[in-house]
Amino acid sequence: MLSLLRDSIKGRMIVILLLSSVVPLALIGSMSYYSFHSFMENKLKHGINENVKKELVSLDNILKNMNFASQQLALDKTITSRIQEYLTTDDQIRKTDILLLVQDRMSLINYTSPYAGVLALVDAKDNHAFIQSYPIMDKITMFDNPLLLEANGVSYFAPHRSTDKYNNDNTEVFSIVRKVNDFDTNSSFYVYTESNFNTLKRLFENVQYGEPVKHLLLDAKNRIVFSEDRTNFPLYAQFKMEDQISDDLRFIASSEQGWKIAVIMKGDAFQKEINSWLGKFVTVGLFTLLLSLLLAYICWRTVYRPLHVFRREIEWVGDNPSYRPQKWLRLREFDEVLGRFYAMKERVFDLLKEIERREKARSNVEVEKLRHQINPHFIHNTLNTVQVIAKMNKQNEIVKLITHFTRILHYNLGKEGTHVRVQEEVDNINDYMALQSIRYSHQFEVQMEVDPSTLDVLIPRFVLQPLVENAIYHGFRNQDGTISVRIEPHTGGGITMCVSDNGEGMSEERLQSLLEEKHPDSRSVGMGIGLSFVHRLIQAYYGESSGLRIESKLGVGTAITIEIWTGKGGEQP
CATH class of the missing domain: 3.30.450.20 (PAS domain)
Incomplete structure (x- = not known):
């Protein structure tokens, strides 16, 4: 504290002005207090x-x-x-x-x-x-x-x-x-x-x-x-x-x-008049101190405040590189220096925006690259299924199987853009479930609860199918069960998508492993798109704080929830 008062212009101004006010005031006050106290005590x-x-x-x-x-x-x-x-x-x-x-x-x-x-x-x-x-x-x-x-x-x-x-x-x-x-x-x-x-x-x-x-x-x-x-x-x-x-x-x-x-x-009776005098004296003293502080403030505004403004502007650029209104001091010498600083700041912000634009473009390319990766084993297994059905001479089933498979491939390799309507994602899920019901012998029921107000909302492509696929492969493991897909509006201005099953459930350790890209439990099955891809896809569009929220209990089932914000450009507000 002493070093701050000694080594700064502001501190020295405050100390000098306060000493010039406090010292005479203290001397006069002590003498008058002694005289007044003696007089009041004897008189009372x-x-x-x-x-x-x-x-x-x-x-x-x-x-x-x-x-x-x-x-x-x-x-x-x-x-x-x-x-x-x-x-x-x-x-x-x-x-x-x-x-x-x-x-x-x-x-x-x-x-x-x-x-x-x-x-x-x-x-x-x-x-x-x-x-x-x-x-x-x-x-x-x-x-x-x-x-x-x-x-x-x-x-x-x-x-x-x-x-x-x-x-x-x-x-x-x-x-x-x-x-x-x-x-x-x-x-x-x-x-x-x-x-x-x-x-x-x-x-x-x-x-x-x-x-x-x-x-x-x-x-x-x-x-x-x-x-x-x-x-x-x-x-x-x-x-x-x-x-x-x-x-x-x-x-x-x-x-x-x-x-x-x-x-x-009472023993403090003598203090009443003394306290009254002290109140008046303190009032005068405070007025004097306030006057000294006002003079110090005027001096500070003249000399120190411009330096403080420079420091704040530099700190703002380092801590929060965003637009901030320019602040002028109305002092010609300091405003000239500030003008050059603001010009430099604008140039730095332009360079940062260019770097951000390039990084975002590269991220989008990586996401698109991941989306077009299809597990060859899925195509192989599907073709084997077609072959078995053909041998059994069930031509209608073959047509139905090929139809659903073609739609899924078309949807996965579609070039319409990164976002689709909820209706399109729901149709793809229906095709996928029809295909899986033909392929597997065990029965599983899919219950779709889609609010009509959400059908035209834009969401990232291919976010629901990996969740349903996880329920089939990891939830039931060749057992019968029910999968529930629920899509409804979100109170915050978007939609909530939840895929739940009544299967085996999983432990907390396995839940975490599903979201880790390099963990053995996150290996791709079926279409080759795992939960880790969906998690990274959501984070790519809506930030690191977004992603999948998974809740599971052993013997009860698993529920995976995604919240999609529908602000400007599909970004989270």
């Missing part, structure tokens, strides 16, 4: 610490406001005496009057206290609420809630589910519990005060400086009594200011009474 930490302190002050004010609301019921002698009377009297009318009086005071407290929600008076004996400002649960388990603080006989509880009877959303609220004792009547009750439903939502900001945070409330012993992330920070677990396992950021503020607010932020 300081801002979150201030927010935590504000939330602490807000929560302290909420608790004080709720405490004040409870004091209006617990420390007012008039109200407490009425409540004690309510608990001790059996006069239902008097109880109703006291109930209405206390509920009016509760309504006034709710109206004047912005954070007060449910107010309830709870019997200390059975925790049953006997007077409340809103419908609540019949029994209140106040002391099962997580305790935030206990001071001066008042218990402050961290957020928990509201006792409101219609709290279907499981809204969490703060609550305080104050116990009121009457030593004269030896009775006591609790003043239970909840914050309203919006208190918790307005108190904690779950997104600070664009980053999500989780809030925790800790008691004086640093136990978690409220958690917005109970998976990682379960209730009543001991909170550690620094956790070596976790990489989150922790901010904490303590109240005068000892309880605390903690804010947990």
Whole structure:
């Protein structure tokens, strides 16, 4: 890779332009990144610490406001005496009057206290609420809630589910519990005060400086009594200011009474603003690099591209010697050289076409030479058959035999051309089979299935008879059987010819030997034209990828298939 950049014009241009852009950009970027990172880290930490302190002050004010609301019921002698009377009297009318009086005071407290929600008076004996400002649960388990603080006989509880009877959303609220004792009547009750439903939502900001945070409330012993992330920070677990396992950021503020607010932020929170700056910087950097690459591309088009075009043209001539449109560079010096190259290329292509024409003509001559070779033994055997028949004085059979034999010789030695219609090839097969049925004593049936649409299609002369002859000599071996000749259109635009028999079949090794010209199993019989000749004939007209396809199973039979394409000039498309 280094050698390519060092030893080429294109590589050197790219390196010089990139260095002139990247080095100043890297220096400026590193300095600004360090300054920006330091500023963002200090700013974010300081801002979150201030927010935590504000939330602490807000929560302290909420608790004080709720405490004040409870004091209006617990420390007012008039109200407490009425409540004690309510608990001790059996006069239902008097109880109703006291109930209405206390509920009016509760309504006034709710109206004047912005954070007060449910107010309830709870019997200390059975925790049953006997007077409340809103419908609540019949029994209140106040002391099962997580305790935030206990001071001066008042218990402050961290957020928990509201006792409101219609709290279907499981809204969490703060609550305080104050116990009121009457030593004269030896009775006591609790003043239970909840914050309203919006208190918790307005108190904690779950997104600070664009980053999500989780809030925790800790008691004086640093136990978690409220958690917005109970998976990682379960209730009543001991909170550690620094956790070596976790990489989150922790901010904490303590109240005068000892309880605390903690804010947990993901460890990568500082990276948001830095990543935003990096995105802008990378955008500018990429633009600069793209500009450098554009300049390098312009230089390359001016100097290097013509050399590349020369190389591609030379490679094309060597790898694919066919016609290709001429490509001009619109640069006078290079176009002059290209013009001379194209002239030389045209001359080379003309010479190649002439050589190809001569080779094809020689191939056609060899094919014609093979076609006119007839095994003399066939003529000798046929004449012997004529002689035997003549001795038996069967004149009609002699005429029939000579007629079929004459047609076969005429078809084989015909000069009409290299290709014939399918109809002519089928007629020749019929003559051949008639001749063989007279000559051999065993019976074999020939079934012809020829699609009428294929009768006028041109095919190479003498391709079917060797296939039928192979079925007779190698398939049956003097046994009875059936030969099937099927000719039908091919979906690819030609025809398919298949000759099959139900004879002995043959092994895979023998199948291959039939197509080998010099193998003993490929010796000619009958007319002297073997399968190897047909195979080479098909390949001569349709290319090396064509030929015979033979399928055979021992004891089942053999099928030989030829696919003939009917494109222009009879060549395969």
